[in-house]
Structures are given as structure tokens and as C-alpha cells.
Amino acid sequence: MAIHGLWVINKAGGLVYQRNFGGSSRFAVTCNSPLLTTSPISEGLPGLTSNEYLVLAGTLHGIHAITSRLSPAGTSSGAQVIEGETFKMTIMLTATGTKFVLLTSLAETTADVVLQKVYEVYADAVMKNPFHTPEMPIRSDGFDRRITALLG
Numbered sequence: 001m002a003i004h005g006l007w008v009i010n011k012a013g014g015l016v017y018q019r020n021f022g023g024s025s026r027f028a029v030t031c032n033s034p035l036l037t038t039s040p041i042s043e044g045l046p047g048l049t050s051n052e053y054l055v056l057a058g059t060l061h062g063i064h065a066i067t068s069r070l071s072p073a074g075t076s077s078g079a080q081v082i083e084g085e086t087f088k089m090t091i092m093l094t095a096t097g098t099k100f101v102l103l104t105s106l107a108e109t110t111a112d113v114v115l116q117k118v119y120e121v122y123a124d125a126v127m128k129n130p131f132h133t134p135e136m137p138i139r140s141d142g143f144d145r146r147i148t149a150l151l152g
């Protein structure tokens with residue numbers, strides 16, 4: 001089992017938290033972030049610029065919205081898993097519209113459980129923080145520490 005990355009996308013499609021695993025550090029989006037900042041390379045993930053992460057998050061938000069409307073069975077929560085040749089994206093949509101995306105190896109079978117635990121950490125460390133503004137980038141040492149303890 002290999003977890004490559006975690007993204008948190010707000011209800012408007014903005015990337016509010018991104019972290020790669022495998023020796024890299026957190027990347028948080030800010031209004032003043034330079035567009036050419038590169039992220040450290042994580043095992044299994046290419047190094048991307050902050051702008052590329054923002055574009056990917058917005059694109060995933062759009063794909064998720066489209067797939068939620070295409071369901072022939074009526075109401076749908078949208079795409080839950082997107083698989084590539086070498087990785088898998090598992091998406092969890094919350095009641096508030098926030099999306100948690102876990103990038104893993106294809107062999108990962110517990111991504112849903114892991115995302116639920118990430119959501120619990122988010123609720124405790126971010127949403128209960130009186131200094132955090134909803135829908136804005138997550139800047140919480142407590143959240144970072146708990147994510148590190150949970151995912152590595």
C-alpha cells in the first residue's frame with residue numbers, strides 16, 4: 001500500500017490543502033503564491049508547480065460535477081474513484097461540498113476508510129479552529145501533525 005498524496009478542494013473548486021508523501025513537504029495555496037514554485041518530488045508522483053496543482057484541482061472539481069449529473073439512476077454524488085495505469089484517486093465529497101482526494105497505488109483497498117479518518121482530523125483540527133476561515137487555505141500545525149501521524 002502506498003499513499004502518494006492528499007488534496008482538499010473547497011466547494012468552489014479551489015485547492016486549499018495539498019501534500020505529497022514519501023519525503024516531501026506540504027504545499028498550501030495562498031493568494032500571493034508564486035506560480036512557478038515547484039513541489040518536491042514524491043515517490044510515484046512527478047514534481048508539479050503550484051499552478052499545475054491548482055489547475056488539476058479545478059479540473060477534478062469540474063469532472064466531479066459532470067459525473068454527478070450524468071448518473072442514469074438519478075441522484076449521484078459524482079465520481080468516487082478514478083484509476084490510471086499506475087495510480088488511483090479516491091474522492092470523498094462531504095455534506096458541505098468539500099472534497100478530499102487521496103492519491104494511492106492501485107493496490108490500495110482501504111482508501112475510503114483513510115479518507116473518513118482524514119475528514120475526522122479535518123473536522124477536529126481545522127473546522128473547530130476559531131482562527132480558520134472556511135474555504136480558505138488550511139494553515140494548521142495541528143492538522144499537519146495529525147495528518148503526518150495518520151498517513152506518514
